[in-house]
Amino acid sequence: MKRVLPVWVRPRAVLVAGIGAAVLALLPFFHSNRYWHNQITETMLAVVAALAWNWLGGYLGQVSFGHAAMFGLGGFVAARFQASLGLPMIPAWIVAGIVAGLYALVWGHPTLRLRGPYFSIATIGVGEATRLICTYWVWLTGGSSGMSLPVQIQLKYQLYWYALALALLALAASYALRRSPLGLSLLAIKSDVDAAGDVGVSSVRLQDLVLFISGMTMGICGGFYASYYSFIEPGDMFGFSRSISFVLMGVIGGIGTIAGPAVGALIYVLLRNALLASYPQLYLGLYGLLLILVILFEPLGLTGLFLRVFHRKRPDLGVTGVAAEDSAAPATGVTPAPAEQRGAK
Amino acid sequence: MTAILRAEGLSKRFGGLKANDNVTLALEERQILGLIGPNGAGKTTCFSMLAGSIPPSAGRVFLGEQEITGLPAFRVARAGVVRTHQIVRPFANLTLMENCTVAAAQCSGRDDAGSRELAREMLQFVGLEKRRNEYPGGLTLAGRKKLEMARALSCSPKALLLDEVIAGVNPVEARDMVTLIRRIRDEKGISILMIEHVMAAVMSLCEHVVVLDAGKLIAAGAPKEIVQNPAVVEAYLGKKHA
């Protein structure tokens, strides 16, 4: 029987993802709970954003504290193109994604020469600078008071399936970026960018690629967000808090893993909404605490915990810079077990 | 006969310091060429320029007929010149197998399965095949040096640049290394340029030796002549002993 899928795709993973997607797609026909319908939509959006952040922060090991820059840019480009230039929603999202991806290249390409902490610091600067400049670019953002999109009845309800599709795409991309031969090159770059070049890896090009698709995906998320809420304002879209949320989702879920950030996103949205009513700011402090605990005790976050509990092999993802001791690894056993992907939905 | 790898007038300035001054050398096909000299002579800098890790300030580098001066390292590696590092730099978060697979995939143009096959072959060649699913952290220094060699070999190079692979390992391992290097040339037909401090290895492996001192090429010839060359002795030991 001829293999349709590339050799590095585990059929079990495709099956799990397919079933999960089908369940979620059909779910709304079996209930009429708007609240949960929206919760799931928001969660899936957060999943996409967290995964996109992780491609740069986890796979390449370059932690960005400024990803809201692309999120916001995408959001406003999409909104502006729809509101003022009459572009339909999906093309607007695509344009937004491309603009955001290109912007990521503009600031990211030169900045990626910096390693580790220095890159991260620069991203704080990028995020804040983008916020300030865009806040006062009134044509794009409508100034600090923000911008509205014409409200379409039923759009918010339908966006559920768009979010599901995006989440599936993002998950597939995460899987491909990791398990394919390309993924190996990315890990090599993460480990030692110069040595990678010495054995033929075109580090600069691959880093640019990841930058672009990470930024582009963020931009599309921003566009989605704009369509979903019909109102966006720069302080929120470009805010440091938003950039922080991506870091938190990625790191606490499991930085560098395939679906860990999705888990992080799930927990994040649930916790935030649960605490929002009673203690609006508490979730941030809670997350700070979680972050500290993760860094000190389980660098692979919730995913790492899960793997420990189930005694699975913990993949060495170069998080701690120290190789894993477990040497009973299967031939290309760098990927976390597919079981963990089930937890993502 | 065109040399496999040729440097013409290679120079490198770092600010005011001239690390390499007008170095010309040629690595012939199937040759093992030794590059020796006292510490700080500029040997690794020369390597770096040959392999594309750093661009030369002046001079040219040729791979056969093709000029590769100033090309980025990954292009040079894909063209067929691969180096190892003085301080080993394995990919700590990849298994031995994956270390070599990456190299094979990028340089050899083979598909996924073919790359892994090549990687496995190279690991077997250096004797690490049984440990291919372990991580570099679990290897001894000699093991990691062999890993780097296997990784470099996975690129199917025409010229292999070995940077002090023998220094720092015990005598038994050193003998192993010497045999391995000779096999690389004999069985795979790869030309080797090696920086080395361990003179015994240089004497037994290299047909030809060039000597660098303070960035300049001061001597070239067969190993036996080189050790007797007064300029070389002076470079290593000072004027008194010449």
Next chain:
Amino acid sequence: MGQVIDLAVSAILLAGLYATMAYGLGLIYGVLRIVNLNHGGMIMVGAYAGWWLHFKYGIDPYLSLIPVSAAAFVLGVLVYRVLVRRLPRGAAGGVQSLLLLFGVWLVLRNAAYLLFTGNDQTIRTAYSTRAISLAGAFLSVNRVAVFGLALVVLFALHMLLTRTYLGKAIRAVAQNPDSCTLVGVPVERIYALTFGLGTALAALAGLLAATLFPFSPEFGATELLKSFVVVVLGGLGSVAGTAIAALILATVEVFAILALPSYLTASVGFVLLVLVLVIRPGGLFGQRVLG
């Protein structure tokens, strides 16, 4: 012309604050090779500490400098001992220490929100609105006081690092921690003390800044970035270098008002940071030595 002098004086006064603010960050990096992402958090804590002491007990902020700095020092040592010490040092610890200290910052931020609400606060004393006349220019009392205090602190730091045993030990550890263990310098203790000192300096600078600007729990992010600009430009450790770099930053910022609309002047610092980091790649923070 009068405006130029005004701006120049403003820049000088501001530079004093920036230098003090940046020094703590540079100190921690120079000695421990750790980027203290909690720097912004401690600046915020210093601001609130001064505000609270003034609000609750009527203590003049400049008088509470010493107790606040001392408390921050203790907090810094604690953070080091309990948290930072567990991380691997060097390249492996790089991003992790960043995230860890970032977590601390988040916790502090949240604590501030809970305790003080998210509203802007200011410290208003009897003399806040007064100005003194100096060489024809009117200078706000607070700005002059901050500048003066900054000078005192920087001078004291310089003395500490060059004239005392502790200072020499710190510089030695910055250069070569392994050799220090060999000659009996208690490296771990120096690390803890340095971290405490850097933290105290951040809080101190935060308190000073609070007498000049309004602040909220969000305070500190901008200041962190500015501190980076100063540290990267000025190199590590040398008080003179830090001072000059601070002057450059302050001057660019202040005179940007002439060229840019007011809202963009805040972004000058960020753009400068990104530019500086990108144009001086590789050994940015260098292997420079304290002295």
